Amino acid sequence: MKEYKYTIDGNSYNVTINDVTDTTANVTVNGVEYKVEWEKPQEPKPVTVVKPTVVKPAPAQAASPAPAQAAAPVNGHAIKTPLPGVIIDVKVNVGDVVKKGDTVVILEAMKMENNINADKEGKVTSIAVSKGDTVADGAVLLTIE
Numbered sequence: 001m002k003e004y005k006y007t008i009d010g011n012s013y014n015v016t017i018n019d020v021t022d023t024t025a026n027v028t029v030n031g032v033e034y035k036v037e038w039e040k041p042q043e044p045k046p047v048t049v050v051k052p053t054v055v056k057p058a059p060a061q062a063a064s065p066a067p068a069q070a071a072a073p074v075n076g077h078a079i080k081t082p083l084p085g086v087i088i089d090v091k092v093n094v095g096d097v098v099k100k101g102d103t104v105v106i107l108e109a110m111k112m113e114n115n116i117n118a119d120k121e122g123k124v125t126s127i128a129v130s131k132g133d134t135v136a137d138g139a140v141l142l143t144i145e
Helices: none
Strands: 002-008 011-020 024-029 032-037 077-080 085-090 103-109 112-117 122-127 140-144
Touching: 103 140
Parallel strands: none
Antiparallel strands: 002 011, 011 024, 024 032, 077 140, 085 103, 103 112, 122 140
């Protein structure tokens, strides 16, 4: 339970956040209880980058080459936010190699900056957020392969 005091246009408000779930919060404002609801943001669809394939012409006597097959999508390990907040900074780029414990994203939640660290070693294959984005609890921030 968190308690805050706000002044808006000269009016004082005592706000208590009783509990927060995935898309709702029960709050009390100056002794009156409210249920606050928000939409859960849609998870971004993963993007697969396929390098172009260079096909050399076959010798005249050989049969024509088999068509190139597209690379299968790579599923990596998702780094998710542990709480809702606003992205303050993204510390990595796609292609960077990170070690377990490296800070990959800084998230502001409840007026505090929280370092989100890699929980495994690997290469960053996708980044789903940008500086200034608002994210819900459990949202995918980036993927490590």
